[in-house]
Amino acid sequence: MSGSLDSYLVLSGLLFAIGTFGFLARRNAISMLMSIELMINAVNLTVVAFGAFVPALNTHAAVIALLVIAVAAAEATIGLALVMAIYRNRKTPLVDEYDSMSQ
Amino acid sequence: MTYLIPLIPLLPLAGFVVTGLLGRQMGRESHQIAVWAVVASWLVAMVVAFAALAHGFGIGDGAGITLWNWIPALGFKAEMGFYVDALTGCLLIVVTTIGMLVHIYSIGYMAHDPGKWRFFAYLNLFMFSMLLLVLADNFLLVFAGWELVGLCSYLLIGFWYPRRSAAEAAKKAFLVNRVGDMGFALAIMAIWTQLGTLNMQAVFKLVEGGGLSSTWVAVVALLLFCGAVGKSAQFPLHVWLPDAMEGPTPVSALIHAATMVNAGVYLVARCNPIFGAAPGVMVVVAAIGIFTAILAASIAFTQTDIKRVLAYSTLSQLGYMFASLGVGAWTAAIFHLMSHGFFKGLLFLGSGSVIHAVGDEQDMRKMGGLARKIPITYVTMLIGSVAIAGVPPLAGFFSKDEILGGAFKSGFLWVWAIGFVVAGMTAFYMFRLMGMTFWGPSHVDPEVEQHIHESPLTMTRPLILLALPAVFLGLLIGYPPESGLLHQWLAPVFEATIAAGGRTEAAYSFLGIDGGLAIVTTLLVVTAIVAAWRLFGVDMPAIGLHAEPRPDRVREVSARRGLDFLYRGSSAKWWFDDLNNLLFVVWGGRLAGAVWWFDRVVIDGTVNGIGTVTTQAGLGLRRVQTGHVQNYALGIAIGLIAMAIGYFLIAVR
Amino acid sequence: MPIGDSIPLIGIRWDDVLFVALAATLLVSALLVVTLRDIIRCGLALIVSFASLAGIYVLLGNPLVAATQVLVYIGAISVLVLFAIMLTQTKNAPARLVFQTQTLAAAVAAAVIAVVITVAVLATTWPSAGQRLWTSTTDVAHLLFRDYVLPFEVVSVLLTAAVIGGVYLARREISGDGENR
Numbered sequence: 001m002s003g004s005l006d007s008y009l010v011l012s013g014l015l016f017a018i019g020t021f022g023f024l025a026r027r028n029a030i031s032m033l034m035s036i037e038l039m040i041n042a043v044n045l046t047v048v049a050f051g052a053f054v055p056a057l058n059t060h061a062a063v064i065a066l067l068v069i070a071v072a073a074a075e076a077t078i079g080l081a082l083v084m085a086i087y088r089n090r091k092t093p094l095v096d097e098y099d100s101m102s103q
Numbered sequence: 104m105t106y107l108i109p110l111i112p113l114l115p116l117a118g119f120v121v122t123g124l125l126g127r128q129m130g131r132e133s134h135q136i137a138v139w140a141v142v143a144s145w146l147v148a149m150v151v152a153f154a155a156l157a158h159g160f161g162i163g164d165g166a167g168i169t170l171w172n173w174i175p176a177l178g179f180k181a182e183m184g185f186y187v188d189a190l191t192g193c194l195l196i197v198v199t200t201i202g203m204l205v206h207i208y209s210i211g212y213m214a215h216d217p218g219k220w221r222f223f224a225y226l227n228l229f230m231f232s233m234l235l236l237v238l239a240d241n242f243l244l245v246f247a248g249w250e251l252v253g254l255c256s257y258l259l260i261g262f263w264y265p266r267r268s269a270a271e272a273a274k275k276a277f278l279v280n281r282v283g284d285m286g287f288a289l290a291i292m293a294i295w296t297q298l299g300t301l302n303m304q305a306v307f308k309l310v311e312g313g314g315l316s317s318t319w320v321a322v323v324a325l326l327l328f329c330g331a332v333g334k335s336a337q338f339p340l341h342v343w344l345p346d347a348m349e350g351p352t353p354v355s356a357l358i359h360a361a362t363m364v365n366a367g368v369y370l371v372a373r374c375n376p377i378f379g380a381a382p383g384v385m386v387v388v389a390a391i392g393i394f395t396a397i398l399a400a401s402i403a404f405t406q407t408d409i410k411r412v413l414a415y416s417t418l419s420q421l422g423y424m425f426a427s428l429g430v431g432a433w434t435a436a437i438f439h440l441m442s443h444g445f446f447k448g449l450l451f452l453g454s455g456s457v458i459h460a461v462g463d464e465q466d467m468r469k470m471g472g473l474a475r476k477i478p479i480t481y482v483t484m485l486i487g488s489v490a491i492a493g494v495p496p497l498a499g500f501f502s503k504d505e506i507l508g509g510a511f512k513s514g515f516l517w518v519w520a521i522g523f524v525v526a527g528m529t530a531f532y533m534f535r536l537m538g539m540t541f542w543g544p545s546h547v548d549p550e551v552e553q554h555i556h557e558s559p560l561t562m563t564r565p566l567i568l569l570a571l572p573a574v575f576l577g578l579l580i581g582y583p584p585e586s587g588l589l590h591q592w593l594a595p596v597f598e599a600t601i602a603a604g605g606r607t608e609a610a611y612s613f614l615g616i617d618g619g620l621a622i623v624t625t626l627l628v629v630t631a632i633v634a635a636w637r638l639f640g641v642d643m644p645a646i647g648l649h650a651e652p653r654p655d656r657v658r659e660v661s662a663r664r665g666l667d668f669l670y671r672g673s674s675a676k677w678w679f680d681d682l683n684n685l686l687f688v689v690w691g692g693r694l695a696g697a698v699w700w701f702d703r704v705v706i707d708g709t710v711n712g713i714g715t716v717t718t719q720a721g722l723g724l725r726r727v728q729t730g731h732v733q734n735y736a737l738g739i740a741i742g743l744i745a746m747a748i749g750y751f752l753i754a755v756r
Numbered sequence: 757m758p759i760g761d762s763i764p765l766i767g768i769r770w771d772d773v774l775f776v777a778l779a780a781t782l783l784v785s786a787l788l789v790v791t792l793r794d795i796i797r798c799g800l801a802l803i804v805s806f807a808s809l810a811g812i813y814v815l816l817g818n819p820l821v822a823a824t825q826v827l828v829y830i831g832a833i834s835v836l837v838l839f840a841i842m843l844t845q846t847k848n849a850p851a852r853l854v855f856q857t858q859t860l861a862a863a864v865a866a867a868v869i870a871v872v873i874t875v876a877v878l879a880t881t882w883p884s885a886g887q888r889l890w891t892s893t894t895d896v897a898h899l900l901f902r903d904y905v906l907p908f909e910v911v912s913v914l915l916t917a918a919v920i921g922g923v924y925l926a927r928r929e930i931s932g933d934g935e936n937r
Contacts, residue, residue, distance in 0.1 A: 002775035002815060005884045006877055011779050011812075013873030015786055017866040022790030024737050024862030025855050030840050031795060032733075034802050037833065038786055041809055044821075051891060052816040053884045062896045063904050065821045069828050070911045074918035076833045080840045081925035088928070093844040096856065099730050737858055740865045747872045 008049035016042035027094045029083045033076065040072045105168040107147050108185045111195070112238060114144040115230035122227060126220025133220035134213075137227045138206045141199070144230065148199040155192035161595025165191070165304075167240055174243070181301055186240030189592045193437055194237045194369055197444040198362050200572075202230050204565035205357040208452050211561035212353055212459065222262060222351065229255035233362050237369065241301040242291045245370070249287060249334065252363045253280045259358060260350040272346035279343040283333015287370075290326030293319065307376040311599065317380070324377050324384040327370060328391075335367030335421050338395040342679055344418055348410040352455030355410060360417050360451050361444040368424045368440050372596075375433055379600035389429025389510075393521045396422030398677065400528040404535070405674035408465050409454050412536050416491065417447055419525060423506055426518050432509030433597040434590050439506060441589075442498035442576050446490040449569035453484035456558045456566065457540060462551040467536065472545035476555045481541050483566040488537050490573040492530035493628050495621075501577035504621050505584060511620055526624055530631035538639025584617065775815055781808040793854050795841050803834045817890040 001007055019042060022035030044065050051061020087093055118140030126133040151166075160166060165188035174181040187195075206226060213219045232255055236248030253276075261273030295301055297319050298309050310320065331337070336344035347359045358364070371378060371388065378385055399418035406412045420443045427436035458465055460477050474481045490497040493504070503526060510518040545552065557563065580589040675681070762769045785808065788801035806829040813822035856862065900908060 002769070002771040003887060005882050007775070007779075008812070008816070009877040010874050011782070013877060014783055014870055016873065017870035018783070018786045018790055020740060020869055021862050021866035024733055024740060024865060025859040026790060027854060027856055028795055030837065030844065031790070031798060033840075034789055034798060034837060037802065037829070037837075038789060038805065041806070041829070045809060045812065048813055048816050048818050048821055052818060052888045053882070053886075055885050055889060058889050058891055059895045059899045062818055062821055062891050063900050065818075066824055066896075066900070067904075067907060067911055069821075069824050070915060073828050073833060074911075074914050076836060077918045077922040078925070080836055081922035083840060084843060084926045087844045095733060096731050098732070733856055734858065737861060737865065740862075740869070744865060744868050744872065747876075751872075751875070 005049060005053040008052075009046060012042045012045040012049065015039075015045065027096055029086070029093050029095050030080070032095060033079045033083065036079070037072065037076065040068065040075075044068050044072075105166050107151055108166065108168050108187055108238060109170060111144050111148045111151065111199070112231050112234035114140045114147070115227045115234065119224050119227035119231060122220055123224040126224055129220060134206075134210050134223045137223035138210065140227060141203050141206045141230055144234070145199040145203045148195045148234075151187055152192035152195040155187045156189055156592045159592065159595045160188035160192070161598070164188075164595075167304075169240075179295070181241055181243040183244065184240040184302075185238040186304065187238065188596055190369075190372060190437065190596045191237055193441060193589070193592070194365075195234075197365070197441050198230075198233050198237060201361040201444055201448045201569070202226075202233075202357060204568055205353045205361075205448065205452070208356075208455070208562050208565040209351075209353040211559045212455055213351065214559075216351075218262065222259075225255055225258050225262070226354075226357070229259065229358060229363070233366075236366055240303055242294060242303060242306070243301050245303075246284075246287060246291055249330070249366065250284065252358070252366065253277065253284065253334070256280075256347065256358050256363055259354040260347045262350055262354065266349070269349040272343075272349040276343040276347050279340050280333050283330045283340055286326045286329025286333070288330075290323050290330065293323050293326060297323075303373070307374075310376050310380055311603070315380075320377060321381045321384055324374070324381040325387070327374055327377065328384060328388055331367030331370050331425075332391065333367070334370075335364050335425070336418055337367070337391050337422060337425060338398055339679075341395060341399065341418050342683060345411050345414040345676070348408070348414050352410065352451060352458060355414070356448045356451030356455065359414065361448040364417065364421060365424075365440050365444065368421065368428065368436060371425070371428050372433055372437055375597055375600040378428070379431075379603055385429050385431065387429070389426050389515060389518050392422045392425025392427070392429055393518050393525075394422070395419070396426060396525045397521050397528070398422075400525045400532065401673050402676050403532040404528070407467050407539075409457065409467050409470070409536060409540060410451070410465055412467075412532060413447070413450055413454060416450075416529065416532065417443075419529060420447065420491070423503065423522065423525070426522060427506040427509060430510045430513050430515045430518055431601065432506055432513070433600070434593045435502065435505035435509050437593060438581055438589050439502035441580075442490070442502045442573075445569055445576060446487045446498060446573040449487040449566060449573050450484060450491065452562070452566055452569065453480050453487060456480040456562055457484075459558055459562070460555050461547055462554065464548070464551070467539040469546050469548065470540045471543050471547065472541070473547075473555070474541040477557045479557055479563045479566065483563075483570045484541075485537065486570045486573055488533040492533050492632060493526055493624065494530075494632070495625060496578055496582075498573050498575070498577035498581070500621075500625070501581035501584065501587075504617075504624060505581070507624060508584075508617050508620055512616065523624060523627065527627040527631040530628040531635045534632050534635030535639050538635060542639060771815065775812070778808045778811045778815065781805075782812065795845055796838070799834065799838045799841055802837065803830055806830050806834060815888075817888050820891065820893045820896055 016039050019035045019038035022038065023032050026032055026035065047061050047065045047068065051057050051059075051065070054061075083093065086098065090098060118137045122129075122133060122137045129135070155166065165186050167184060167186040169182045169184035171183050172180065173183040206223070209222065209226065213222050216222065229252060232248050232251030234248075236245055236252060239245045239248055257273045257277040260276050261270050263269045264273070291301065294306060297315055298306055300306060300309070309315065315323070333340045344359060344364065348355055350359070378388070396419045399415040399422060403412050403415035403419065406415060420439070424436045424439050424443070427433075427439060456477065457470070457473065457480060460473065460480070461470060464470070486497070490499040493499045495501075507519055507522050507526070510516075510522060547555065580592075581587045761771075763773065782805050785801045785805035789798050789805060792798045792801060806825060810822045810825040810830075813819070813825060
């Protein structure tokens, strides 16, 4: 089971689906960001799994995974800063109250 | 000599530009440049015209000059070129001479008008346009001149544009002319598509060579005649000319009597090879002409506005010319054109002098007894009236006699018969005009009466100068009849067409049919004059003639004989304006209203319906745009799923 | 004494036991992240899921990525998230405010995505070596600082920009007229 690529990929898919659900369903902006982190992690798991099972990708996968983690860190920084900024303006962390674009 | 030709139209053009740009600054002297430009143009035109007449320039061998290629398009070519032959020469004499005299006359007539500079600028522009029309060597250039004279006519009729009637008359003239011009434009298109050239001489050569099928010849001739009908105010497009009398009187004399309205006659005469090849159209020309002649003459009987009488008289005489063209008496038509130009110009200028004298009053019922107060005007107008009536040996006698003789001898007896009647009517209404204006007791407003004075020299001199050709022109160029100077001049232009027509005419015989016709006509004319004399009063103490005017007799006689409807019809201008009003204003308005309704309800409805549907759809779809970011994200997710599933269904399978 | 590859008597491989345990922890904690009402607990569950994912990386023979996962995600991002929560969450949000109105649609969409990915994974024949390969940290270092040196530098610039941008965005406006931007 642990020696099969498929099990890691299915695990990654489930994690991604959970992240998607959280992103679509949660009202809190920080919850949405956490869901995004889950989805990024799912993708990263896929990359590492391919690296572990496909010989040609072995070291490349590790490099890509590291770069992804770095970019995710940058993304989290900016995302959380944006949430802070919006929160200061609107006095609420709830995304569905950011409705100045609706009629 | 050919290098002189472009000068003739260019001098008035230069005058127009200078006067138009600087006239306002020149103040009282604004006429100077305009008048001198026309005088110079006249001198050059005389040289050119007599050179052309002396050399007998005809079709194909006239003096031509091409200035530049006007419209060089692929396959299409129109050149800025002039062409002078004997016919052009005759027209040049009429146009420039009368034009010059009218310019001089206008110095006095318009002296106190604040828009004087504008007037002279327009007059110069008109001279340029008319000369361009006469001199042009291709149809497109003729058309340009044709439209330009129409524009000048519009501008000058509406010269006193604050007056509502003047503005409307100008519009009417312009619109009615457009109808005819449409025909002319179509004729040009037909010529281009059928023959591939617009140069007149080339077209005539091709037509004479049989390059055009008989159907197309008839179509082109008919369309050209359509243009001529509009410009020369023939039935049924005659309604604009009487209204055009709203313009200043010199304009009426120059444009609406002596020159522009002759453009149609000139066009038909110029295109004699085309018309000669279409005998059926010639009959139409003759019929329309002679019908207009009697129609207009009958209306002139009862009009009371002095200028309107002259306007209907002009219509009638133009009808004569077309009748003459239609029966194949080409030279007689041009002869009448020239003589009519002079004596009608004289009559109009004289009427202007009368109007000037009685304080801008045009109603003849408020005139009378003016003969002794404005003698020069009276004498010159009397000469003009005798000339137009056709009393020998004045100009009108010769030209009218040739037309009637030509109609009679070429077998158009009906044309002759109507023309004969019209000759008597012409004499009657002209002397009715003279009687109501100059003879009998005065009906002038007493306040105005004290100020009646003869016009200044600038106005009376042109009258005298025009009276000379009215008297002598016939003898000079029309005697002996049918072989006079004019016939020799114009023979090169018309001989080919006459020969092709195959109509042989008996030579003129004094003691035969021609002499007989002349005597009969003259007797009728004299009778009519005497009748008018008796009815409208004669007062010539010098020879002891005196009669009380009885103008109401006309009405009494017509009422007694049960012919009252004739009188009413005549004074209502045979209801043509009412008919046009009904047809085009009332019914046309209703049609336009229906079209407007259709446009509003159906077309606008469709367009607005599409707009409404779009708006409503947008309002409905707007709900989709919630502004909530997660709704959009769900959309992305759904799209992603759809794409993935689609990929499975299509690619993997 | 070295332990064997599989559990004595039952014969199940240790690797598989470890995988199932980590995977179960990962999925459960991830579900807790997206379903718990208390957002602080969400954050804590997020740390658990990060940690179990790091374990899976070890299982995949990639200790370098596992170590980075622990350092960056648990050490930095989770702490950042908790800070943000502290700064924005003044009181517990009521239960009905946790989820959007479109929760059901989101659940269906997520389930469909899971099914689609699973089907796609199982239906595809991967060029797999059939066994896990150990990733040498030395090789990774060589590759990263030779072939990938430009992306590496670009990422460093990106991180710098992110730091500056984050500071700018999160900074409380004090100067000027005192208005919040």
